[in-house]
Amino acid sequence: MNNAQDHAFTLDEIARRLGARLVGDGTRRVSGLATLSDAGPEDITFLANRAYLKFLPDTRAAAVLLHPSHADDCPTACLTMDNPYLGYAELSALFDPLTARDAPGIHPTAVVSASASLGKGVQVGPHAVIEDGARLGDRVIVGPGCVVGTDSVIGEGSRLHANVTVCHGVVIGKRAILHSSCVIGGDGFGFAHDGSRWHKIAQLGGVVLGDDVEVGSCSSIDRGALGDTVIGDDVKIDSQVQIAHNVQIGDHSALAGCVGIAGSTKVGRNCMLGGGVGLSGHLTLCDGVQVTGMSLVTNSIHKPGVYSSGTGAMSNALWRKNAVRFKQLDDIVKRLTRLEKKQRNR
Structure with missing residues (x-):
């Protein structure tokens, strides 16, 4: 109760x-x-x-x-x-x-830059840090241990629960809710290989979150490599979700826990991604797509509807038999095609 x-x-x-x-x-x-x-x-x-x-x-x-x-x-x-x-x-x-328990004011242990701008009724909790040039709208609540990075903007009525990190140059709309330990604007996974080692690619873009966005605990939304990673209005993101650099998600979409979206993929409006769904990079999902849990999407989807991949749980013995047959499918299709061709030619 x-x-x-x-x-x-x-x-x-x-x-x-x-x-x-x-x-x-x-x-x-x-x-x-x-x-x-x-x-x-x-x-x-x-x-x-x-x-x-x-x-x-x-x-x-x-x-x-x-x-x-x-x-x-x-x-x-x-x-x-x-x-x-x-x-x-x-x-x-x-x-x-x-x-x-909401009460405006800045806790004595908080560190707020002199160049930061705080609106009316802002609450900043213990040991939070508001860096240079950050702008917080009216009635923003920043929980204990949060960091709001240089030149970031947080819209009015938004709430950051404890230990949220908003990196530099991030723009967050009105009435956003960011749950504990999520990271908005960390570096995207960008590296170049010279044949023997990796070289980091500086991530020069930002992150833009629309109005009424909610991000679950321990989720990460990476900043763009050049342009911005963009999350539309009223998007709901569950816990432990990974959104890579330059991803775009349309208004009113929802992502359940452990979804992973690779870089530069575009998800339309009113889409729903079930728990554990993976989207490969540089794909496009049109508006109104629903992907059921644990599915892997490796090609763009251009027609609204419900999509699934993978197989449901079964006994290990049955799965091992079916796995052998998966490998035989191509040969079976070729043989069936030859038989159909012979039948048509009779």
Whole structure:
């Protein structure tokens, strides 16, 4: 159960905020958000998946957010919306205990350059460093141990959780959320080989993140070699994702954990990459592409739709047999083609 005791709202207030229809006592107050099975009499809960409908009759919650089609089955007050999961997202922000601790100001142990520019209501946590020429918009929150590099820009309302590193010359839009230990603007993986050793190629570009971008913990977005690496508006990036230099990702796309994108690949708008997906370099994915988990994409995709590669898990003995047959596929196709040709010529 996730309660924020100093966050309490009447059901009327919540209904107005969500644009929901309330059935029940609007003056009743709730101070927490919990699951159907865990909620108590001071909590509000939600039903967004029919798989959990079985828990509705026995819920002890003060109110349930749900689809209008389930209102008659609700044993307590209810708030109805056509998209209750979206309503749950808005509810979670109301009861987030993190927001209750936000207080503008610069911690005494923080190091802020005299040439940095900080907007109104900025919060800089312990041992954070704001380097020369950095610009932080209004209400930016920089957590403990963060580094904001030289000449970087962070838009208003953005939050950097503890130990985030924003390297030099990075531009981050409004309302971004960067989770702990992610690195924005580290060097891209660029080297030239002379036949015996590697020579580093200086990475001269930057990184541009649009508005409402979220980056998970321990993810890396590398700066461009010459031009910028560009992440569009409302892009959601999970933890432990690697985005190489000069990648471009279109608005409203989402990348699940452990995705890896090689350099100079372009991902369109409204794309979804499942966990562990790998994209080779210099590819283009058009708008509206969904790639399922653990797939490897080695060629550009020019038509929207769902794409997969690899094989599902099976017993090792069966996999070993199939692996042998994989190697035989080319020979089988050639033999089949010859047989079909003979059949047509009869």
